[in-house]
Amino acid sequence: MNERQLIFESVLPSELDPSRFSKPVIDGVEQPLTITLIAGDNVVQQPVEKKLAASIEDDFDDDELVAFAENLENIPPEILLKEEKQKKDRPNNPLFKYRRGVLSVSDLSAQIWCEQQLTYKFLYPFILNDDGEIKRVDDKPHMLRGTSLHLERELEIQIKVTIECKTREDSYGVRLLNMIQGIHGLLTWNKPNERYITREMPIFGNMYGGKLYFRGIIDEINFDPRTNQLEVVEFKTRASRTAPKAQQTYTHEIQVNIYRTLLDELIQGQVDKSLYFQRFNLESTMLLSDSVKNEYNQRGFTNVETLENAFDLLVKLSFQMPTITTNGAIEYILQSDKTWKHRKEFERDERHLEELLIKSEPYWLSKRQPQGVDIEDAYKCQWCDYKDICTWREEKSNEFSRKKRRLN
Ligand code: SF4
Numbered sequence: 001m002n003e004r005q006l007i008f009e010s011v012l013p014s015e016l017d018p019s020r021f022s023k024p025v026i027d028g029v030e031q032p033l034t035i036t037l038i039a040g041d042n043v044v045q046q047p048v049e050k051k052l053a054a055s056i057e058d059d060f061d062d063d064e065l066v067a068f069a070e071n072l073e074n075i076p077p078e079i080l081l082k083e084e085k086q087k088k089d090r091p092n093n094p095l096f097k098y099r100r101g102v103l104s105v106s107d108l109s110a111q112i113w114c115e116q117q118l119t120y121k122f123l124y125p126f127i128l129n130d131d132g133e134i135k136r137v138d139d140k141p142h143m144l145r146g147t148s149l150h151l152e153r154e155l156e157i158q159i160k161v162t163i164e165c166k167t168r169e170d171s172y173g174v175r176l177l178n179m180i181q182g183i184h185g186l187l188t189w190n191k192p193n194e195r196y197i198t199r200e201m202p203i204f205g206n207m208y209g210g211k212l213y214f215r216g217i218i219d220e221i222n223f224d225p226r227t228n229q230l231e232v233v234e235f236k237t238r239a240s241r242t243a244p245k246a247q248q249t250y251t252h253e254i255q256v257n258i259y260r261t262l263l264d265e266l267i268q269g270q271v272d273k274s275l276y277f278q279r280f281n282l283e284s285t286m287l288l289s290d291s292v293k294n295e296y297n298q299r300g301f302t303n304v305e306t307l308e309n310a311f312d313l314l315v316k317l318s319f320q321m322p323t324i325t326t327n328g329a330i331e332y333i334l335q336s337d338k339t340w341k342h343r344k345e346f347e348r349d350e351r352h353l354e355e356l357l358i359k360s361e362p363y364w365l366s367k368r369q370p371q372g373v374d375i376e377d378a379y380k381c382q383w384c385d386y387k388d389i390c391t392w393r394e395e396k397s398n399e400f401s402r403k404k405r406r407l408n
Contacts, residue, residue, distance in 0.1 A: 005185060007158040007200055008178055008295065010171040093366035095212065098122045101279045102204075103364070105216030105258050109251040111360055113380065116372035120386040127385050137385050149237050149333060150219070154200050166289045169282055169307045173292045175202045176310040181299060183317045186223050197222045205262045205271055210357055212364060213279045218259045223322075231327035232259045237335045243342050244332060247377075253346055256328040257353050264324040266315070273311055284308040372396070 090096040099107065110118045121137055129135050165171045182198035189196040197220060204215045220233035234256045238244065244252075265271060277284045285306050288296075296304040304310050328348060334340035362368045372392030373380050381387050 005158045005198060006161050006181065007154070008174045008181075009160055009162050010165040010174040091366075093364060094119070094122065095364040099364075100281075102213050102215050105214055105255055105262075108214070108258065108356075108360060109255050111363065112251050112254060112356065114373050114377075114384070115363055115370040116390060116392045117380075117384055117386060119370040120390070124386070149335065149338070150235060152338075153219070153235055157197060157199060161295075163295050164289075164291045166291075167286065169286045170289045170292045172280060172282055173288045173304075173307055173310050174295075176307070176314055177292070177296060177299070177301075178202055180301060180310070180314050180317060182221065183314070183321065184299075184301075186221075187317060187320055189223070189225065192225050195222050195224045203259060203262045203266070204276065205265050206275065207258065207261045207265065207357060208354060210361065212357065212361055213275065214258065214262060216255075216259060216262070218263065221263070228323050229326045230321070230323050231329060232256055232263060232325055233329045233331055234259070236330055236332050238332045238340075238342070239335055241334055241337075241340055243344075249330065249344055252330045253328070253344075254353065254356065256330060256346075257348050257350075260325040260328050260348055261350070261353065266318045267321045267324050269315060269319050271315060273308070273315075276311065277307075282307060284311070375400070 090100075095101060095103065107118070110121070125137055126134050127137050163170075163174050165174065178200070179202055182201045185198055186196050199220045201218045201221055202215070203218050204213070206213045218232055219235045220231075222231050222233065223229070224231075234252060236244075236252055273284075276282075285308060287305055288307065288310075293304060296302070296310070301313060304313060325348075327345060329343060329345045332342040332344070363370060370392075372390065375396060378396075381390070381393055384390065387393060
């Protein structure tokens with residue numbers, strides 16, 4: 001096992017510029033409770049009038065969101081105007097409307113599970129649960145438990161270090177530093193009989209030069225110097241002590257394959273620098289704050305003054321990697337007992353991934369309507385939070401009844 005590595009976290013300043021957040025926007029509108037049972041009927045409430053500027057959830061965590069909200073009152077009018085203008089200039093499609101031009105890798109997994117459900121999550125992210133509480137649809141106890149287990153795994157080999165940031169560029173400088181550190185650690189690994197492991201590595205890119213741009217966090221990258229094998233591992237948690245079924249592992253495998261492709265494109269230098277700065281809405285030549293520059297310096301990465309310098313360093317180091325990824329694996333851990341594990345290794349199917357991207361892209365670019373599950377996947381609807389309002393499900397059920405009537 002490696003010595004404990006450092007992983008950097010950015011802390012945001014008290015003043016933020018909301019016009020430059022790259023968070024998915026729910027049409028610039030705060031989403032209230034959207035589905036209510038009234039006299040036995042599900043009533044869908046429409047979002048209320050615009051209250052806030054863009055939400056920032058994709059970029060920042062809850063504490064940062066609170067800091068943002070606290071600072072809203074201090075936003076100068078010219079910044080709000082800039083925000084309005086940027087909103088008008090953005091294409092009106094799900095990619096820009098909900099994700100500001102950058103998808104997370106889990107967006108694609110969610111789309112593969114059910115595109116209609118993903119669309120409902122964008123439109124109606126809050127639901128009334130059985131206890132009468134308004135909850136974000138993804139805030140389920142097992143999901144929260146999964147997050148804490150992920151953190152535990154991360155801290156097994158890493159120590160978190162906080163870096164104070166003043167700008168979004170600083171914050172992205174910290175992300176790039178985590179990538180640079182992880183890759184530099186592998187390049188300088190001097191234990192020929194031991195695996196090198198790094199966890200929680202950010203990744204980004206547009207696979208195969210496509211129109212969709214992705215970002216994500218790779219749970220684990222490990223390298224075995226004895227075999228020259230580089231492996232990407234995804235951690236998942238399970239509620240029951242059983243191996244997951246093929247339908248469940250399918251989306252997880254796709255996720256790992258996306259990470260492998262993004263990592264390989266980085267290693268092979270197939271990354272478009274200007275597209276990175278454009279999609280994340282970053283100023284490449286803005287000087288990084290001293291706190292960030294010092295951290296680069298202390299790790300031995302001198303001459304990093306701007307985000308562009310950091311990006312160039314990342315590409316240079318990645319290009320020196322001894323191999324591209326050879327293996328992909330998913331490790332399932334039981335939520336109630338960490339000693340129970342199930343590991344699945346699998347081959348990469350690049351063609352299948354390319355086909356999936358070709359199928360997914362038109363939805364994000366508003367070239368077609370969202371689609372729900374096929375009849376053979378109807379089991380997914382049983383646990384769906386939107387089953388009572390789903391028009392796709394209703395249409396399929398009507399279609400089925402019509403066919404049945406014709407046959408009788
Ligand atoms: S009810 Fe079924 S088709 Fe409709 S959103 Fe949910 S999973 Fe998809």
